[in-house]
Amino acid sequence: MSEKEAVEEKPLTQKGLETRQKLLRAAEEVFGQKGYYEASIVNIAQEAKVGQGTFYNYFPSKKDIFDELIRLYNRELRLYIKEKMANIANYEDAQRIGFQAFFNWVKDRRNLYSIVQQAVVVDQELYRWYYDKLAAGFLKSLSAGINAGDFKNIDIETVAYCLMSIGHFLGMRWVFWEGKDVPEEAFDAAMTLIFNGLNNN
Amino acid sequence: MSEKEAVEEKPLTQKGLETRQKLLRAAEEVFGQKGYYEASIVNIAQEAKVGQGTFYNYFPSKKDIFDELIRLYNRELRLYIKEKMANIANYEDAQRIGFQAFFNWVKDRRNLYSIVQQAVVVDQELYRWYYDKLAAGFLKSLSAGINAGDFKNIDIETVAYCLMSIGHFLGMRWVFWEGKDVPEEAFDAAMTLIFNGLNNN
Structure with a gap:
């Protein structure tokens, strides 16, 4: 606990930030x-090409770097999608672009996608946090629509969950x-379902 | 391997079937x-109130009973939903009943739901099998509609995946x-999305 606080309180130099980033990238690969x-922490330190002692200068435990990866990349993913959706005037088009952005992200960050799924076993609360946070990312663009x-004025949190779950699967x-x-x-069928529904007429 | 085959080949008596069932129920609770x-196998045997040796008469390993739980309950869930949907004349109503059945099932079999999620880490192939099989369960009722x-004639496997993912989340x-x-x-919003779509008009 106090170790963790110490880690968080210590301001990092540029080099320190780089090492931290290297450790996170290595953990992404290893997990x-x-x-x-x-x-193991040994695996992560080896992958990052730093000593094991260096790892502990940045993260108190394996679980801490795992948590940090999930928090960090939840934020990255949301920013990435938001950026792609910005300046798209049509609300349906913006959502479509958001889905494409998510699929591209899974392709580029395959290991990370796996890590998020691992959280369901490693830390159910963290897993829930991840999806709650992701769902919240939909709310603004859905409200605007x-x-x-x-868009129909139906329970927006549920719509967010439905869209997120379709993207996920x-x-x-x-x-x-x-x-x-x-x-x-498949993409077209999903978009037809989401925007026009399964019923004929 | 040969042990597994031996287990599978041995025809079970009524008492044997009951013990096997007891072990599966215990494993559901423990996992x-x-x-x-x-x-551990010790935990499962204790929960089932049988000796550890008895466990091995039925399952070669912890992984085997885990696999069997997932296969067995995938089948149970599909049959349960199918039964609830039978004799519902309207195609949309039948799908709605199917969702309600699934939510009831999660409520009744909470531990099992958790076990399926664990499979994503324990055995990705088994996890995939579970969802592929579940998606296949939608095909007949969707085709009929x-x-x-x-229902719109759009890529049916994708529709199945979308419905399954919404139910899951x-x-x-x-x-x-x-x-x-x-x-x-929330239920109504999801059904509106699925059957009528998010777009107004």
């Missing part, structure tokens, strides 16, 4: 490839499991 | 409460995390 339970009269099904892009036919 | 990595002209969000039923407002 992604070996899984949380098989991964509702306020403009483009299609990303898992195609990008993570098959190592492919989401096929156009 | 659900402790998680796969913390759970498409053929009747009630809402079940997780409300039933598993909060220990509540899915609120009516």
Whole structure:
């Protein structure tokens, strides 16, 4: 505890920030490839090409660097999607772009996607935090669409959860499991379902 | 391997079937409460009130009983939903009933729901099998709705994945995390999204 506080309170130099970043990248690789339970601090330090003692200068434990990875990349993902969706005038188009951005992100950060899924076993609270936070990221763009009269005025948190869950499973099904892009036919079917519904008329 | 085959080949008496069932129920409890990595065969045997040697008469390893739980309950869940959906004449109503059945099932089999999520770390292939199989369970009722002209003729596997993912996340969000039923407002919003889409008009 006090060790953790010490770590957090110590302001990092440029070099320190770089080392911390190197450790996080290494942890992403190691947790992604070996899984949380098989991964060790020794593995992470080796992957980052630093000594084991150096690891402890930045993170008190394996669990702490795992938590930090998830928090950090939750934020990165949300910013990445937000950026892609910015300046898209049409609300439906913006959501579509958001989905594409998410699938690209899973493709680029495959290990990280696996790490988020590991959290369901490693720390259920953290896993919940991750998805609550991600769902919250939808609220602003959905509200804007509702306020403009483009989207139906239905329970917005549920809509956010539905969109997030569709993104999650299609990303898992195609990008993570098959190592492919989401096929156009599948993407179009999902978008038709989301924006126009399954019912004919 | 040969031990596993021996186990599978031995026809079980009524008492044997009961013991096997007891072990599976015990494993559901133990894996659900402790998680796969913390759970031991000793825990499972104790919970089932049988000797450790008895466990090995039925399952060669902890992983085998874990796999069997997931396969068995995948089948149970699909049959349960199918039964609830039978004899519902309207295709949309049948799907709605299917969702309610799934949420009830998560409520009744909380530990099992957790076990399926554990599979993402324990055995990714098994996790994939579980969801592929569940998605396949949607195909027949969706096809029937498409053929009747009630549902849009869009990529059916993707629709199945979308519906399954919405069920999964809402079940997780409300039933598993909060220990509540899915609120009516949330259920209605999800159904509106699925059947009528997010767009106004």
